Amino acid sequence: MMVFEHIARTSVVFGAGSFGRLGKVARELGFRRTLVVSDHGICQAGFTAMAEGLLATEGIDTFCFHDFGENPDSAQAEVGRLFAAPLQIDSILGLGGGSSMDCAKAINFLLTNGGSMRDYRGHADPPKPMLPMIGVPTTTGTGTEAQSYALISDAETHVKMACGASGAAFKTVLLDPELAASQPRGVLAATGYDAISHAVESFVTAKRNFMSDCYAREAWRLLSGSFERLLAKSGDLDATAAMQMGAYLAGAAIEHSMLGATHATANPLTARYGITHGRAIALMLDHVVAWNRPVAGTRYDDLAPDLETRLDEMARAAGLQRSLREAGVPEAMLTQLADDASHQWTGKFNPRPFDQAAALEIYQCAF
Ligand SMILES: [Fe+2]
Known part of the structure; x- marks a missing residue:
C-alpha cells in the first residue's frame, strides 16, 4: 500500500x-x-x-x-x-x-x-x-x-x-x-501543452498516490476540455479559468508524484537546442505514452480511450511541431541526447524502467 x-x-x-x-x-x-x-x-x-x-x-x-x-x-x-x-x-x-x-x-x-x-x-x-x-x-x-x-x-x-x-x-x-487571458497564443500553445503533459505523466509515475491521482485526473479533465477551445477563441475567460485551474492541479499532482520519461527526454532538447520546454514536451509525450503502454496502458485508458491520438490532435491544434526532424535535431545526435536523458533525475519516476537504451528507442520513434 x-x-x-x-x-x-x-x-x-x-x-x-x-x-x-x-x-x-x-x-x-x-x-x-x-x-x-x-x-x-x-x-x-x-x-x-x-x-x-x-x-x-x-x-x-x-x-x-x-x-x-x-x-x-x-x-x-x-x-x-x-x-x-x-x-x-x-x-x-x-x-x-x-x-x-x-x-x-x-x-x-x-x-x-x-x-x-x-x-x-x-x-x-x-x-x-x-x-x-x-x-x-x-x-x-x-x-x-x-x-x-x-x-x-x-x-x-x-x-x-x-x-x-x-x-x-x-x-x-x-x-x-x-x-492569464492576455497570454499570447504561442505561449498558450507551449505552456498549455506542458500542463497537459504534467497531468498525463504524474498520473502514471512509480511514485503516484491517491492524492496525485485525484489532482491529475481533474487536471486532465479541465485541460483537455478547454485547450482547443481557448486556442480557437483567444482570451475566452471560462476556458482560461479552466486551463489555469488545470495547470495548478497538474502542478499539485507533480508535488506528490514527480514526472517521467517525457520530461527526461524533453529537457536535453531544451539544453542542447534551445527548444522551448512546452515545444520539446510536445515532440516527446505521445511517443513516451506509447512506449509506457505495456506497463501503464490501463492507466492511460482511464484518461482517454486512445490517448496517443488525442495528444497528437491537441498538439496539431496548437501548431506544435510533430517530429525531431522537423524541429531541426540531427539524427546523428540521438545517441548523445539519450545519454543526457538517462541522467535526468525525473526519469527514475517513470513507470517503465528508463535508461539510455530506452531513451534512444523513444527518440528514434520521435524522429
Ligand atoms: Fe513541464
Whole structure:
C-alpha cells in the first residue's frame, strides 16, 4: 500500500479580478519590503507596475528584478541575490510565467541560506528560514505555483536542477483568469501543452498516490476540455479559468508524484537546442505514452480511450511541431541526447524502467 503525507503549504485565491487583492493578501502575510521578480514581457505588459501600485497602497515598498531569461539559470539567480542583498527585503513576489516564479524561489534560497543552486538539488529544508512568497502566474502551464521546487538550469552544464524545500512553496497564489487571458497564443500553445503533459505523466509515475491521482485526473479533465477551445477563441475567460485551474492541479499532482520519461527526454532538447520546454514536451509525450503502454496502458485508458491520438490532435491544434526532424535535431545526435536523458533525475519516476537504451528507442520513434 502506498504511504504518503499530504501537506497543503499554499493557499489559493481564485477568480477574475483576484489580482486586485494582492496588496491586502501581502499585508496579511506581513510583507513590508518586497522583491518583485517578473520578466521583461510582464513589465512591458504593465503587470509589474500594477503589482507595485497594489502593494504601495498597503504601504509596502517594492524593488523589481527582471534580469533573467526564459530558462532561468544558477548565474541569473546569483545576479538576483546580489541585487536583493543590500535591500533588506522581507518577502518576495513571483509574477509571470514559470521563469519568474522559479527565479523568485531560487533567489529566496540564495538570499536566506547562501551557497549556490547546486547545493539545493533534491528536497531538503535549509538551516535558515526562507522568506514568505506570493506567486501570481500569468500563463496557464508551468504548475510551479503549486510546488515547493524551483526548476533552475545549471549555468555551466545546462542541466535542469529541481531544488526543493518547504520554504520554496508560495504562501499564497493568486489565480486570476483576467491576467492569464492576455497570454499570447504561442505561449498558450507551449505552456498549455506542458500542463497537459504534467497531468498525463504524474498520473502514471512509480511514485503516484491517491492524492496525485485525484489532482491529475481533474487536471486532465479541465485541460483537455478547454485547450482547443481557448486556442480557437483567444482570451475566452471560462476556458482560461479552466486551463489555469488545470495547470495548478497538474502542478499539485507533480508535488506528490514527480514526472517521467517525457520530461527526461524533453529537457536535453531544451539544453542542447534551445527548444522551448512546452515545444520539446510536445515532440516527446505521445511517443513516451506509447512506449509506457505495456506497463501503464490501463492507466492511460482511464484518461482517454486512445490517448496517443488525442495528444497528437491537441498538439496539431496548437501548431506544435510533430517530429525531431522537423524541429531541426540531427539524427546523428540521438545517441548523445539519450545519454543526457538517462541522467535526468525525473526519469527514475517513470513507470517503465528508463535508461539510455530506452531513451534512444523513444527518440528514434520521435524522429
Ligand atoms: Fe513541464
